[in-house]
Amino acid sequence: MDPHFQHLYDILAHAQGYIFPNEIDLQWGILIVVYPFITGLVAGAFILASLERVFKVKILKPTYQIALLTALSFLLVATMPLISHLSQPQRAYEIMITPHSSSAMAIFGFVYLWYLAVVLLLEIWFDYRHSMVVWSNEKKGVMKWIYKILTLGVNDISPRTIHWDRKLGYIITIVGIPSAFILHGYVGFIFGSLKANPWWSSPLIPIIFLFSAMVSGIALVMLVYMIVSYLRKKAIDLNVLDAIGKYLFFILILDFTLESLDQIHRIYEAEESFEIIKLLVSGKLYLTLFVAQGLIGTIIPLITLVFLQFYKHKIKLQKTMYFIVSVLVLIGVYSMRWNVVIGGQLFSKSFSGFTSFKVGLIGLDGTLMAVFWLVLPIGILAFLLWLLPPWKMVKEED
Amino acid sequence: MKFYIPPQITRLALAFAIFITLFLVLRHFLVPKTFGEYGHYRGASLIDNAQPEIHYAGQQACFKCHQDIEDKKAQDVHSEIHCETCHGPGEKHVVLSKTEKILKPAGREFCGSCHVINAGKQKSMINQIDLNKHNIGKNCIECHNPHQPWEMKK
Amino acid sequence: MSQSTSTMGNEKINTSRRKFLKTAVTLAGATIGYTWLKSSQILLFAAKPKDENLPWYGLVIDIQKCIGCGNCAKACKNENDVPIEPFFFRTWVEQYTVKNDGSVNIVSPNGGINGFEQTVPTEDIFKSFFVPKMCNHCSKSPCTQVCPVGATFESPEGVVLIDEKYCIGCRYCVQACPYGCRFIHPVKKVANKCTLCYHRLKKGLEPACMETCPTGARMYGNLRDKNSDLVKFLKEHTTLVLRPHLNTGSKLYYNGLSSEVR
Known part of the structure; x- marks a missing residue:
């Protein structure tokens, strides 16, 4: 028998209660879990970078370029899980040429392009242009030309032009903050706007997505900063970690509050779908919701972050704890994406039963593919850090 | 004061202009011809959707040859049931009546698919039979003529 | 410079x-x-105004007439080349059984294609009935709303159709349908659903499910024609649509719909 059908028969055997016959198979698998996770990292990392720039948080300066390059490397991959999960990936371009104005998904291509081309690339370009011009003069051979091309031939490094780089970069940052909000709030809207699914349909979902995005992005930048410093054999500045940790704490609190509000609202209103959702969270989602997202991803990091505000003795221990916190937070946010995407499809729209989800290892929508899309940005980031090393940039006095 | 445009701006404007122009040109060639004819979809899709071959011919097609059955059926409780409900899709048989034979279902299970007793069926709608009690071992059509169920054979 | x-x-x-x-x-x-x-x-x-000369189709399913024989679901698969595996249905039949203790048992073995065997003992049954399900051909359909490329749409006759040559297979429409009427065709790899047998309507034939329904539990008709049988039926009976609170503009009206039905 066709292995796909065999897979469906296996799931059918595990279905509980009554589900509509077309609901045996989950439509969105692990790749669609990875997709909002990656876009969240992008938005979060960018917002952290903007904090430094717009609110002039000097202490975060060492993470500014790292945050921007992290955002870029993940953004470059952000569409790939989406495209590889399509049944007809070769038709993906249609979403750009005939976007359906009433579809929440249709505008993604444009939001994405705007964010990539107008926000991130431009901000990085303005930031690096001076350095790239200098590098193109210093280097020989291929690298010289690569930097020359990257400057788009704008070689003017007179003080006036440099001044404009900064001015324009600043404007882009200002434009960038709402853009980052839109990018990820919008990803949340894709789910939140589906009235057919009570687990998704909520006006709070975009905001929750946004705050969890910031949480994950900040944690990721903290992690990348630590790893990059370690690999470069440079000391990790504890003040930087403390500052990032503070932001992480406040945004995690906000995120936690919003998610709790969403659930409390659901519980209090107890609509038609309440019974099935109660069964869902206490059953199939118990581990990923209460343990992974709640305990590991929220409560433990929160307590640790509070502790780290007071505990100032062993520097090495503090650094290790920050490292662990950022990893836990990332696990928590990934679980949150899982709970939303997979959780929303486990119960039948008849509200009378559950299907089950067995994730495959291979294939275009298997685990390996998802892991690949999560690892690829790290490779891109390593390449970008090599191509555009923040620590070799031309220093500019403020 | 002189109007000053930083060189970055002009260069980027050029890059974006090229990009957008390329996009619009590509778009011009990629959008299907009939897209937007009736709404936000490919107008030709209406034709595509009307294209598939039919499998069920409809009972008027049956009656063109089988007038006798029509008359028989009209006299009894199965009069409202279209031929292909029991005989299955008949379009092939309509086109190639010599080679493509129509299904002639028989057996207790087949008749039972409608007539088996079930609490979900309205008693006024259909005569229901407990297959485990009613003339066990006999085929329904041994007594009933499916086209005229109450015209008992014996 | x-x-x-x-x-x-x-x-x-x-x-x-x-x-x-x-x-x-x-x-x-x-x-x-x-x-x-x-x-x-x-x-x-821009959406073009609807052609007033064309019919605008609606549907009625009379629950009291349905005997759960499954001929509709079977004929639908035959007519529309839907794989026989029990995971893909353009139409299917459910049996609801309300027990004396108030609990509701819902079954749809293989979409009802092989008929139903009564699973609850008669003495425990408060009431039991069959509910055929199919695309509601909503006039404010959530599925066409979310299609990012315009590969599914409401035809000028009010039939929700899919453009199989244009669908990218993102499955957003499957998620958006509150009635579970859509699936991804395992061979064609695009979204699939009831077309009200658009190809048959265009040839002057009835949809396959209605052609083969022995009790006439299903009917379709022109909602725009105030003298059509369908409109007359709607006038004379108290009908309901599924999930009216979702405001999908469903054009599939059920006669005798019980509150247990989702």
Whole structure:
């Protein structure tokens, strides 16, 4: 028998209660879990970078370029899980040429392009242009030309032009903050706007997505900063970690509050779908919701972050704890994406039963593919850090 | 004061202009011809959707040859049931009546698919039979003529 | 580079030249603005008004008439080349059994294609009935709303159709349908659903499920024609749509719908 059908028969055997016959198979698998996770990292990392720039948080300066390059490397991959999960990936371009104005998904291509081309690339370009011009003069051979091309031939490094780089970069940052909000709030809207699914349909979902995005992005930048410093054999500045940790704490609190509000609202209103959702969270989602997202991803990091505000003795221990916190937070946010995407499809729209989800290892929508899309940005980031090393940039006095 | 445009701006404007122009040109060639004819979809899709071959011919097609059955059926409780409900899709048989034979279902299970007793069926709608009690071992059509169920054979 | 050097010169600009520059900038801005607006209009294909001369189809399913034989689901698969595996249905039949203790048992073995075996003992049954399900051909359909490319749409006759040559297979429509009426065709790899046998309607034939329904539990008709059988039926009976609170504009009306049905 066709292995796909065999897979469906296996799931059918595990279905509980009554589900509509077309609901045996989950439509969105692990790749669609990875997709909002990656876009969240992008938005979060960018917002952290903007904090430094717009609110002039000097202490975060060492993470500014790292945050921007992290955002870029993940953004470059952000569409790939989406495209590889399509049944007809070769038709993906249609979403750009005939976007359906009433579809929440249709505008993604444009939001994405705007964010990539107008926000991130431009901000990085303005930031690096001076350095790239200098590098193109210093280097020989291929690298010289690569930097020359990257400057788009704008070689003017007179003080006036440099001044404009900064001015324009600043404007882009200002434009960038709402853009980052839109990018990820919008990803949340894709789910939140589906009235057919009570687990998704909520006006709070975009905001929750946004705050969890910031949480994950900040944690990721903290992690990348630590790893990059370690690999470069440079000391990790504890003040930087403390500052990032503070932001992480406040945004995690906000995120936690919003998610709790969403659930409390659901519980209090107890609509038609309440019974099935109660069964869902206490059953199939118990581990990923209460343990992974709640305990590991929220409560433990929160307590640790509070502790780290007071505990100032062993520097090495503090650094290790920050490292662990950022990893836990990332696990928590990934679980949150899982709970939303997979959780929303486990119960039948008849509200009378559950299907089950067995994730495959291979294939275009298997685990390996998802892991690949999560690892690829790290490779891109390593390449970008090599191509555009923040620590070799031309220093500019403020 | 002189109007000053930083060189970055002009260069980027050029890059974006090229990009957008390329996009619009590509778009011009990629959008299907009939897209937007009736709404936000490919107008030709209406034709595509009307294209598939039919499998069920409809009972008027049956009656063109089988007038006798029509008359028989009209006299009894199965009069409202279209031929292909029991005989299955008949379009092939309509086109190639010599080679493509129509299904002639028989057996207790087949008749039972409608007539088996079930609490979900309205008693006024259909005569229901407990297959485990009613003339066990006999085929329904041994007594009933499916086209005229109450015209008992014996 | 050239621009920055020219600004360093100290030539005087007279007022007329400055005026000219201002005008030029305004004009350029207006032109760019106008073309931008225009191009955004190109991106949005305006929906054309519906053709008043065409029929606008609606459906009725009479629950009291359904005997759960499954002929409709079987014929649908035959007619529309839907794989026989029990995971893909354009139409299917459910049996609801309300027990004396108030609990509700819902079953749809293989979509009802092989009929139903009574699983609950008669003495425990408060009431039991069959509910055929199919696309509701909503006039405010959530599925066509979310299609990102315009590969599913409401035809001028009010039939929700899929453009199999244009569907990208993102499955958003499957998620958006509150009735579970859509699936991804395992062979064609695009979304699939009831088309109300559009190809048969166009040839003057009934949809396959109605052709083969032994009790006439299903009917379709022109909602625009106030004298059609369908409109008469709707006038004479109290009918309900599924999930009215979702405001999907469902055009599939159930006669005798019980509150247990989802």
